[in-house]
Amino acid sequence: MRDIRKQVTEALACVSGGAALCALVAFPHALLAATPDPEVEALTQPSNFFEIGGQDVSSASDKFGEYNGLNKSGGYAIGNFDWRGGDAYNGFDGGTGDNRWKIQGSDLGTTSRTISATVSQQGQWDLGFGYDELRHYITNTYQTPFQGALGGNQFYLPGSFGVIDATQLGLPGTGTQGLTPTQLAAFHSENVYTGRKNYSLTARYRFDLEWNVQFSYNRLDQSGAKLIGGAFSPDASGNGGGEDSGTFMNPTDFRTDTFEFSLNHNEARWHMTASYFASLFTDAYSSVSFSNPFVSDYPAPSQTGTQPPGGIFPVDVYATPPDNQFQQLNFTGGYSFSPATTLTGGLSYGRNTQNSSFIADPLFVSALPQGSLEGLVVTSHADLKLTNLTTDQLTLTAMAKFNERDNRTKSETFGSFLSIAGDTWGPLVNTPLSNRRTEGELAASYRLDKRQTLRVSYDFEAINRWCNNTLANTYQSTDPAAPTGYYNQAACVEVPHSTDNRLSFKYNLRAASTVRLNAGYTYSDRHSDINSSYYNPMQTSGQGFQNLGFVPWFDASRREQLVKAGISWDVTEKFDVGVDGRYVDDSYLSVLGVQHGSLWATNLDATYNASEKFSVSAYLTLQGRQRNLRSADASSPTAPPTDLWANRLRDDSDTIGLSAKLDQLVHGKLALTADLSHSSDRSVYTTTFVSYTSDLCTQGIECGTLPTIRNESLRFKLGAIYAANAANKFALHYVYRKLTSQDYYYSAYQLGSTDAVVMPTNQAAPNYSVNVVGLSYIHSFH
16 A cells, blocks of 8 residues: 555656656556566455365264264365456556455355355445355254154154053153164154255445445245254143153244344544344244154053054144244434543334234143233333543543333233143243343543553443233232242242442553553442242242242342453563463352352463464463352242252363464475364262251252263364465365263163153264365466
């Protein structure tokens, strides 16, 4: 760019200085034409390239290919390109016109491909198109006896599969632990994934330097399925439901259309944007259906494998995500009162509606109170920020923010339910929850001297939660099955109000020309108003009791302290190193629930640039967290509870990595890169007794320490690029990835190891060892 300005200056001198000076100016320009300046060439001529090639994956793994599209073994194409052009580039050579275009594509040989195109007239308008797709491969070890295609919504069993008798639990080989050969033969594998295809259109038109309009449209199509767990419905006699459960493929045949139109204005002292946004979600299905092999039209037979009457199983129906719409008006802007004082802010108002019809759920034996939810949620937002550069050393800021989610959906009583033998299911009430969040911040940043700065801030947050409906606030303040006085307050929320006050300090110091330090401290005090005998209106009568005093960690009163510090040191011109760390301590004040949590992390990284040809860097990350929780046995409620137990969850992880780059080898034609890293993650879960009047271990609570969950990951990548000449290159890459996972959770999925009323899936913890080798040709051109 400096060279271009120099050429313009020389040209002006030529015009004013006469022919002799013009001759002197023209001579170096002739040399420039013979040997183009790379900087000038990059501005005046577009740099294009395309890359084609292939790569081979040694073995199949949905976990390795979870997002990169390389989930199968075998060959994949490599395809990338970037082409640009238009007469705007020719203007530097005396051409006319100001139009440009660009087409780009990447990862075209996989299911993670992207392609885009733009065309524009500089300073006037631009138009863009985009397409990308991505598959999320979930698992290739899932097995099921249900017949039905991935992405479909009907999964049935033939009558010959036979009923699974779960009425004689406790006997060896009953239920799913004693499946017949015919039932075992019905299990087959399914590769479960979700896919998305995204189409986009953007357009912008500039009326002048101050006013412009923008429009964007996005179409997202989703396909495939996700795994969900669900319970089967009991029959009229109460058999085959409740805790009889399975894992199913829930279809994701979704479409989301989003639109945004904005009007923008920008002047020297103020700017503003007014916009309209809409999101329209459509589900191709309203429900998904499954055969229920645990029941027949009559009480379950006494022998596993007996065909249901008529050879047809009863069918359970689950709802899929309902259609909904969201529309929002937005306004943002800012005004500079002076070079030292600026005010910015924004307003928004949105409406989210959902009115899909309820499905015919066999679990209900009485009529639904209405045909659809008639859901309406109104959201509003406002924010304001004032910044003042009071002096050269002091900057003051003040911020206020308001967010409200007003759920205006009606509350209704839903029931009655089918009863399971020995259980009493009463009606329940839906609770459309609303909340209002108010935030504020006062901050000052002061430059103590040329080497030191200090920032101090105070933040305040208040949250109110409520329901608009009388029914949600007053329904069943006492459970008829609970002891007298156990529930004595009615409300739809357990924590109607909470406040959080936060004070933060941040200090930066340049101790020397090569040494920089930073340190920070934050203290936060959150106070929550607790409804001490809250009754959940969505809880059915007799199905367990609230643990009085239990508060979720995200709502509970809490005192938090955060300390962080770091140092960066340029040891030499070629070698620099950095270290930083942080520690967070959370103390919760609720009787039951999370009592204490902590998190710590430290990072070390170093870089050595030996020369323009060789550099190497290394890093180490260590982190850990721990959460301690206390709860009670709610099957025999007392206030306060007496049967107390505690558990501790601890997570630790570490990652070490090394990367290197060798450039300008083999007469400047070869460049090599290498990257090696190893990570280890561990989780340990331990349960102990605090105080108890009975042996909780006999009531289904696991005692002691469970096996450690481990994940060990090794990653190695080697790349080489050989430049035959300026226009032609060859690229070679090699990738090795290994994952070793140990997780006892998957044991409960295996045939013969599940609970007698849980359908097995044989899913396995993800383990893989995969090699990828690729070779491609890259051609650059103008």
